[in-house]
Amino acid sequence: MTPAQAILGIETSCDETAAAVVLRHADGRGEILSNVVLSQLEEHSAYGGVVPEIAARAHVEALDTLIEEALLQAGRPLASLDAIAATSGPGLIGGLIVGLMTGKALALASGKPLYAVNHLEGHALTARLTDGLAFPYLMLLVSGGHTQLILVRGVGDYERWGTTIDDALGEAFDKTAKLLGLPYPGGPAVERAAKSGDPKRFALPRPLVGEARLDFSFSGLKTAVRQAATALEPLTDQDVADICASFQHAVSRTLKDRIGRGLDRFRTEFPQLEEPALVVAGGVAANKVLRATLDELCAKAGFRFIAPPQVLCTDNAAMIAWAGLERLSTGLSADTLDVQPRSRWPLDQKAETLIGFGKRGAKA
Numbered sequence: 171m172t173p174a175q176a177i178l179g180i181e182t183s184c185d186e187t188a189a190a191v192v193l194r195h196a197d198g199r200g201e202i203l204s205n206v207v208l209s210q211l212e213e214h215s216a217y218g219g220v221v222p223e224i225a226a227r228a229h230v231e232a233l234d235t236l237i238e239e240a241l242l243q244a245g246r247p248l249a250s251l252d253a254i255a256a257t258s259g260p261g262l263i264g265g266l267i268v269g270l271m272t273g274k275a276l277a278l279a280s281g282k283p284l285y286a287v288n289h290l291e292g293h294a295l296t297a298r299l300t301d302g303l304a305f306p307y308l309m310l311l312v313s314g315g316h317t318q319l320i321l322v323r324g325v326g327d328y329e330r331w332g333t334t335i336d337d338a339l340g341e342a343f344d345k346t347a348k349l350l351g352l353p354y355p356g357g358p359a360v361e362r363a364a365k366s367g368d369p370k371r372f373a374l375p376r377p378l379v380g381e382a383r384l385d386f387s388f389s390g391l392k393t394a395v396r397q398a399a400t401a402l403e404p405l406t407d408q409d410v411a412d413i414c415a416s417f418q419h420a421v422s423r424t425l426k427d428r429i430g431r432g433l434d435r436f437r438t439e440f441p442q443l444e445e446p447a448l449v450v451a452g453g454v455a456a457n458k459v460l461r462a463t464l465d466e467l468c469a470k471a472g473f474r475f476i477a478p479p480q481v482l483c484t485d486n487a488a489m490i491a492w493a494g495l496e497r498l499s500t501g502l503s504a505d506t507l508d509v510q511p512r513s514r515w516p517l518d519q520k521a522e523t524l525i526g527f528g529k530r531g532a533k534a
């Protein structure tokens with residue numbers, strides 16, 4: 171049995187500066203000792219999206235204090251830790267450089283091993299930290315930069331089953347909000363407005379529904395929203411609410427079809443598995459309507475549905491520390507100090523490159 175191990179995690183790939191200390195008990199159970207996140211929302215909201223240069227500078231200003239705070243809250247000085255883990259991609263290169271260089275400096279100064287973590291692997295393995303989920307499982311990652319359906323076979327072992335061929339889902343929420351005059355980030359604003367809207371008023375397209383491939387497409391939906399809004403101008407509050415509700419409804423139906431097919435494929439490939447599971451991660455996973463759709467779909471298909479708590483769905487450093495712990499406890503070797511940040515870094519290296527895959531920071 172591996173002894174208990176603890177790691178400091180650092181996350182700076184987009185607009186959240188984060189540091190966390192996570193412990194992996196000898197029995198494999200994970201425990202978050204601290205999880206500090208500083209969102210840069212205010213710095214970017216005036217621009218309606220993330221500005222890379224501003225993000226990088228904000229990471230520089232906040233990161234050292236955040237790391238100090240994470241160690242203090244955990245009651246674990248650096249010397250007592252087993253390793254350092256820092257996100258090294260994919261993401262905005264300026265932010266990645268800040269986090270990875272800080273990780274390297276700490277590793278060098280303390281003589282601890284360094285794990286350069288793929289941010290997407292952090293999302294992919296979170297359900298093992300929160301729920302001790304066993305491999306294999308299916309994961310839907312839906313954030314501002316990604317929309318991917320991934321088979322998670324093991325640590326470092328991923329197969330992409332579907333991805334967006336144009337916009338990421340979070341991006342579609344953000345763009346819809348922008349053209350309706352709602353604040354950034356758009357997802358929560360659209361969800362809020364949709365509550366008092368009629369989801370049936372506009373028949374918006376459901377891209378790729380009915381197709382055998384497991385990919386996604388959201389740019390046509392965004393265009394249809396624009397056309398509906400332009401035709402009605404000037405928009406009343408009720409018009410905005412109805413468009414938001416119709417948009418969310420179309421997304422919900424699209425996910426139901428795409429993910430439903432994904433669950434079928436998973437069943438076919440793993441017929442022996444007693445309790446197959448779908449995990450959802452990323453900022454869009456906070457959406458209650460979409461969560462309910464996926465929950466219902468899984469219940470009908472006999473799948474366990476796991477949606478980690480909101481703070482662990484959105485960007486955080488606990489998931490980066492945990493990904494490092496998974497590698498450490500599996501006996502995978504640490505990275506050398508010449509490891510480089512990578513703005514593109516797909517989880518499934520063999521998958522064909524489609525637009526929207528393996529990139530982050532695409533929020534407009």
Ligand code: KG4
Nearest residue numbers: 313314315340355357358452453454457484
């Ligand atoms: O994972 P995340 O915090 O950062 C990225 O890695 O992108 O995801 C942010 C995205 C944004 O596009 C935001 O609009 C969306 O998640 N989002 C939501 C909701 N909350 C955040 N989308 C739909 N409904 C929500 N409640």
Ligand code: ZN
Nearest residue numbers: 293313484485
């Ligand atoms: Zn993320």
